[in-house]
Amino acid sequence: MYRFHLLFFALGFSVLILRAVASPDQAIVKIINFSQQPDWQEPWRFYNVNQSSGSGFVIAGNRIMTNAHVVSWSKHILVHRYQDPKPYQAEIEYIGHDCDLAVLRVIEPGFFEGIEPLGIGQLPEVRSTVTTYGYPAGGQQISYTRGVISRIEMQRYSHIYNRSLLAVQTDAAINPGNSGGPALQDGLVVGVSFQGRPGLENAGFFIPPNIIRHFLTDIEDGQYDGFPDAGLSMVELKNPAFRRFLGLENDSVGARIDRIYQPFPETHKLLRTNDVILKVSGETVGSDALVQYRGNRIHAAFLFDQIQHGESVDLVIWRDGEEKAIKLPIYTNREDRISGYQYDQPPPYLIVGGLVFTELSADYLNSLGRKWLNHVSPQTVHELLFRAQKEEEAARSKPVVLSKILKHPSNIDFSLKARSLLKTVNGRAIHSMHDLDTALSEQEGPFHHFTFLSGGEEALERSAADAADLQLLQQYNIPAIKQLGD
Amino acid sequence: MIEPFKIILLGLLLVTSSGAAAPGKKSTFFNAEASLVEIEVTRKAYNYSIPWRISNQQIRKNGIVISQNRILTTADGLSDQYLCRIRKGGQSIDYRANILWVDYHTNIALLDVADAAFWKAMRPVKLAEKIPMNGDLKVYRWSSGRIESRAAEISRLFIDQSKTSYVSHFTLAASTEMNAAGWAEVVIHRNGLVGLTSSASEGGQLKILPAPFIKRILRSLENGDRPVAAFFDFKWMRGKNPALMRYKGFDREGTGIIITEIGQQGLSDNTLKVGDILFEVDGFPVDNDGKYIDPDYGRLSISGLATRSHFAGESIRMKVWRERAELDLNYLLPAADFRKSVIPERCYDQPPEYYLAGGLVFQPVSGPLIRALGQSTTLLLDHYYERPPIQEKEGLVLLSMVLPDTYNQGYEYLRLHLIDQINGLPINNLEEVGKALDQPLDGYHRIRFMSDESMLHIVLDAEELPAATERILQRYRIPQQSYIKSSKEFSE
Numbered sequence: 010m011y012r013f014h015l016l017f018f019a020l021g022f023s024v025l026i027l028r029a030v031a032s033p034d035q036a037i038v039k040i041i042n043f044s045q046q047p048d049w050q051e052p053w054r055f056y057n058v059n060q061s062s063g064s065g066f067v068i069a070g071n072r073i074m075t076n077a078h079v080v081s082w083s084k085h086i087l088v089h090r091y092q093d094p095k096p097y098q099a100e101i102e103y104i105g106h107d108c109d110l111a112v113l114r115v116i117e118p119g120f121f122e123g124i125e126p127l128g129i130g131q132l133p134e135v136r137s138t139v140t141t142y143g144y145p146a147g148g149q150q151i152s153y154t155r156g157v158i159s160r161i162e163m164q165r166y167s168h169i170y171n172r173s174l175l176a177v178q179t180d181a182a183i184n185p186g187n188s189g190g191p192a193l194q195d196g197l198v199v200g201v202s203f204q205g206r207p208g209l210e211n212a213g214f215f216i217p218p219n220i221i222r223h224f225l226t227d228i229e230d231g232q233y234d235g236f237p238d239a240g241l242s243m244v245e246l247k248n249p250a251f252r253r254f255l256g257l258e259n260d261s262v263g264a265r266i267d268r269i270y271q272p273f274p275e276t277h278k279l280l281r282t283n284d285v286i287l288k289v290s291g292e293t294v295g296s297d298a299l300v301q302y303r304g305n306r307i308h309a310a311f312l313f314d315q316i317q318h319g320e321s322v323d324l325v326i327w328r329d330g331e332e333k334a335i336k337l338p339i340y341t342n343r344e345d346r347i348s349g350y351q352y353d354q355p356p357p358y359l360i361v362g363g364l365v366f367t368e369l370s371a372d373y374l375n376s377l378g379r380k381w382l383n384h385v386s387p388q389t390v391h392e393l394l395f396r397a398q399k400e401e402e403a404a405r406s407k408p409v410v411l412s413k414i415l416k417h418p419s420n421i422d423f424s425l426k427a428r429s430l431l432k433t434v435n436g437r438a439i440h441s442m443h444d445l446d447t448a449l450s451e452q453e454g455p456f457h458h459f460t461f462l463s464g465g466e467e468a469l470e471r472s473a474a475d476a477a478d479l480q481l482l483q484q485y486n487i488p489a490i491k492q493l494g495d
Numbered sequence: 496m497i498e499p500f501k502i503i504l505l506g507l508l509l510v511t512s513s514g515a516a517a518p519g520k521k522s523t524f525f526n527a528e529a530s531l532v533e534i535e536v537t538r539k540a541y542n543y544s545i546p547w548r549i550s551n552q553q554i555r556k557n558g559i560v561i562s563q564n565r566i567l568t569t570a571d572g573l574s575d576q577y578l579c580r581i582r583k584g585g586q587s588i589d590y591r592a593n594i595l596w597v598d599y600h601t602n603i604a605l606l607d608v609a610d611a612a613f614w615k616a617m618r619p620v621k622l623a624e625k626i627p628m629n630g631d632l633k634v635y636r637w638s639s640g641r642i643e644s645r646a647a648e649i650s651r652l653f654i655d656q657s658k659t660s661y662v663s664h665f666t667l668a669a670s671t672e673m674n675a676a677g678w679a680e681v682v683i684h685r686n687g688l689v690g691l692t693s694s695a696s697e698g699g700q701l702k703i704l705p706a707p708f709i710k711r712i713l714r715s716l717e718n719g720d721r722p723v724a725a726f727f728d729f730k731w732m733r734g735k736n737p738a739l740m741r742y743k744g745f746d747r748e749g750t751g752i753i754i755t756e757i758g759q760q761g762l763s764d765n766t767l768k769v770g771d772i773l774f775e776v777d778g779f780p781v782d783n784d785g786k787y788i789d790p791d792y793g794r795l796s797i798s799g800l801a802t803r804s805h806f807a808g809e810s811i812r813m814k815v816w817r818e819r820a821e822l823d824l825n826y827l828l829p830a831a832d833f834r835k836s837v838i839p840e841r842c843y844d845q846p847p848e849y850y851l852a853g854g855l856v857f858q859p860v861s862g863p864l865i866r867a868l869g870q871s872t873t874l875l876l877d878h879y880y881e882r883p884p885i886q887e888k889e890g891l892v893l894l895s896m897v898l899p900d901t902y903n904q905g906y907e908y909l910r911l912h913l914i915d916q917i918n919g920l921p922i923n924n925l926e927e928v929g930k931a932l933d934q935p936l937d938g939y940h941r942i943r944f945m946s947d948e949s950m951l952h953i954v955l956d957a958e959e960l961p962a963a964t965e966r967i968l969q970r971y972r973i974p975q976q977s978y979i980k981s982s983k984e985f986s987e
Contacts, residue, residue: 391878424733
């Protein structure tokens, strides 16, 4: 009898130990985000408050990790512990829109009590099994799905759209609401669920530990800089004639630099087109521009993503018939923000005589509807998406678009339509909202004169424009005549 | 005793059998069976996505006898024809027809039938001197061996772009219940030919090429001239904004348009300048909507003044306001010519051009190619189609596809890349591609794409190129390496 009790106690104890070590449920949280997005065509306005939910998990340092897209444009964030009805208010501590990750802190004390934070593991093996945790479809109960790692490769991160980083594909169901939840293997986080891909059945993607660690290291200094970019177009070098032309053996090693984008002055200083990259961070680059990494072949750009902003990546290149070692400092590119989706800051605008000008951006085009391509000229798309292929000044420019005309007697007869791209104002070339502001404020004559890339032009009488703006601000409840941002 | 209705029948028979082609005999009523013909056009149809692929296509349209040995129809559908047959009323005989003259800019063609038997009992129709502005019309065509006629109601007369060109001209709009029209159905008003249909919308709105416009061109042709349609190679915007006009110091209220672009079609002589206020064309004051008052037809767009009473090569007077002063200009009307555009909008009577080298297929960028690509076009091609680089290039050449082979290994996935240079030589057309490939650099061909393409360079072996090309032609069963319409042919 005694022995039986002892055995029972031991089993019970072991069950308790197992729960404390192996069950991560306590660390998985449900996040409710009340967000408000700006209207990119009338940038002083915000849409209705939207409620959405996602998942997150507790990591070391009393932080909750989740996806950036779970908490974007937030006005109010609530988190729920596992099987605890009490909502806790949280706020964003750091957010990385390029890697779709964020960490939250909880304002109320006591939230983290009794929760064992989850550790971050290593990049999982292809064909290994993972379990995803989360609160899909806004359910109240935690959901678990087991799946197999199908492949690991660079993917476009749809939250920002103009970045591709490493992502892991699994056949575990990842549904809306799963976002931000962990994928676990042996009790460690090997990914953060973040996106699916239309047209791919039974396929979800999660953000691998390499990206999570990069993010966590980045914020250690108290600010998030983001993933650096070398500005290189690294392409396959498989054609035997091209290899001979560059003095290379036909041995399947080396990817060619086809182009160096703008604005990347350090890269332009140290590298040239038709340099061949043989090694990145000590890893041999194949002629398919891929490197071998933990049993996978991944685009060599992945190795650049292991470097922090302002640090250098070690390259071995082939140039003029010999190998060269290069230490290439790489930086976060902040000039391409308009070609990706933007967050946190409402769009800039400036109103003059009822003409509403704003920055041309991916968000602006997106706001025109699903068939936005039918609503703007190919030239407009070119001005936004092909800047990096132009000269440095153009790559740094932020084109200004006539977003809207608030009708008023002073502009009622304008022939030009909204969505035209601005070229000059009062004789000054316009490359940014600040250029526009300066051109208007420095004008002394009786007119403001505008020319547009389409060849069209318009003018406003300054006094009439000023009077119109006063009326229009009142009429449309516009808080200010301009908002230029940083 | 002959009953009245029999007298009428007898009369009809007499007129019909009298042979209207005989000069001097003019009848005043329209007899469709004696004037309207059905034209069967057999033509080569090209696939611009696979430029060496040729199939055929047959279309049926209408024509109308306008004089001895002259059948009038629209130019639409005649491009690349190799067999034209004509059938007339009451007979099952197909007569072989020749195209005497075709002009795609004005969308007019003249046909002849050599067989004298065809002309027997055919009666020409008189072209109306003036376009009616209102009232009922009758539309006729051949349909399944019978004449179909429907009423049509005039909607308006306006200036529209030719269906087969960028040229603008008078166009009559009318509504009808006739389905699937637009193939040169004849439009009759008071027994005179008002025009030929050029297109029709699903809602039954007809666009009609009006007879007076046709007549002026045919008259010029009869005089031995070579009438070439003119085109205003500039774009403009309305001068509605009073502040803008005041900014320019122009104080004639309600008048003038502003020039916004010049030379998009490569025809301009730069008489006008961007920013000019154009306020008089050919003696007609231009209002701030870009309209003038036509003495015959009322308020119309100035675009039509290039073809209203002039041909290419003539000068017309224009008045502009430039740099705060009035200026009298003589605008030399340029001839509409697709080949002068960086990207020709249309390509008639010629197969698609291409040049194949080492599996790389080069094609000139053209309207038909862009349309053939449809949704699979690229953002960059779309951009250049809208904004051709007129300062930098005379034409654009595209690497449209790569036919995979060991020779072009590594480039198999390249498609729709615009060429800038080959072996250091600028490329504007396929002839230049061929010439550049005759001049390799140190044993290699270096191809450079346009600076905004996703890839900038590729290199190919020069020595292996001829053998690779031959091998690829055989493997992919391509009958010939290239089709290039030489510049000599162009100038003919």
